[in-house]
Amino acid sequence: MGTVGKALELLDVFTRSRPLIGLSDLARLAQLNKATCFRLVQELCDYGLLEQVGSSREYRLGPSVLRLAAQREAQVPTRDAAMPILQELANATGETAHMSLIMASVLRPLAVAYSTAYATRVTMEDTDSLPFHATSSGLAVLAFQSEAFVAAQLDKPLVKLAVRTETNPANLRDRLAHITKSGVAESAGAYETDVNSMAVPLFDAFGSCIGAVSVAAIASRQSSEQITHTRATLIQAGRKITKLWGGSVPPAIATAWQTAA
Amino acid sequence: MGTVGKALELLDVFTRSRPLIGLSDLARLAQLNKATCFRLVQELCDYGLLEQVGSSREYRLGPSVLRLAAQREAQVPTRDAAMPILQELANATGETAHMSLIMASVLRPLAVAYSTAYATRVTMEDTDSLPFHATSSGLAVLAFQSEAFVAAQLDKPLVKLAVRTETNPANLRDRLAHITKSGVAESAGAYETDVNSMAVPLFDAFGSCIGAVSVAAIASRQSSEQITHTRATLIQAGRKITKLWGGSVPPAIATAWQTAA
DNA sequence: ACCAACGGTTCAAATAATAAACCGATAAGT
């Protein structure tokens, strides 16, 4: 990787749970020489991707990201367009709805909507990326990627995040094959023991899957009727978002969804 | 400037009016060798700051900017927090309200709100940056910067954008001195002949001016009562936004605003 | 069939990135 990539990777060190980082910490976390890190941070600050907060001299994400995002949304409405649909999905199901996009081979949550139906909910505040093998969103996306991409993901160590996390590549392949046919991914307690989730893929204008929309529910209150209802509502949301993006659902999935909903 | 800076400057070539750019064009616009440009673009794509659209192989801003912006907003609510106030300002004045932030020594519009009161309005859709000397926002911000910053800006060639654009550094300094006292910048036809605008500075937690909020009005329908009303409303909006940001208005300005409103 | 321009690649030469040591300041421990 080149210098630019290293500099940009610095941005990934800043997460929701660790938004402020000092120079030395940053160098350690990024495994960079302090002087190197300093130079890179300087350049990122010059552009406004990072900024130094006046008091403690720590760094955080800068204002330029807002400008870039505003411009991206103006040309390719993604987040803003999907937000209302996501909120509707959360309201209709009484659970947490979220949308994720593939970014540089990593699946990242981009927007979350909560329901106020229950006092307990699945929170996504601290989630910076989703493992492909242990989330319904991950499986939903993976089921529509190239063989090379799938192989690369399943070759990585598959962390057992909960007792019911599937970590056998062969079994995962079976599940993916099923999802590719049905267009819906369901996972029970694979990410966290008490969380059931369900996801459908989202497609761009070329019919490529670029993300997923998902409902994450508290397992203990999931009746089979609710699951059926959630599945139908989720498919509707998936259709809407893909349509809003100017994308197109592949015919096979469109028909599979039609019978499922 | 280092390689990282060059790569990031590529992002600035993408504007609202030119959102899709091919490799050769990009190299020309950025004055880079095509091979160099290609490598940098690759790295930006790898990170997701750019993406290549499937059909014409052109590039555009990528999905990563959304993730970064979401995280920044989560920690430092800036745009989302100010948006309602901006809309209220637009409604109350019947004109276009916008907010700009200094990013890497350039003043960039970050959010715009339009009024539906009139069929004609000042549009900001295609504006990527604001000249310091020829906009009320620019002057409002400049009036509260360090002498070094002001000198750097006034040393640059001051483009005469309209017949009434002030391009004499000495005269501009006089105006800045006045704005520093009053806390309000007003400009008539300096950016476009038929546009009057008014702006107040916005401050961060350290009392540093980091941006401005402004009203841009069609000059022909500005009565003196409306100007007075706009000034009062604008000052209110400036106070609110600064407060929401956790910023603090310097005492001198606070009192100047009190007498003006 | 031709030509020009496109996106992308190659490789020697030029330039920029790197890392160890260092600096002054600040804070904690004794």
Add this chain to the structure above:
DNA sequence: ACTTATCGGTTTATTATTTGAACCGTTGGT
């Protein structure tokens, strides 16, 4: 008050990366 450790930031020769002219295969227009 003295030591010690760590902080953000700087300097330097060494090193590795970036650079750009030329080149390739493709595409679209004439």
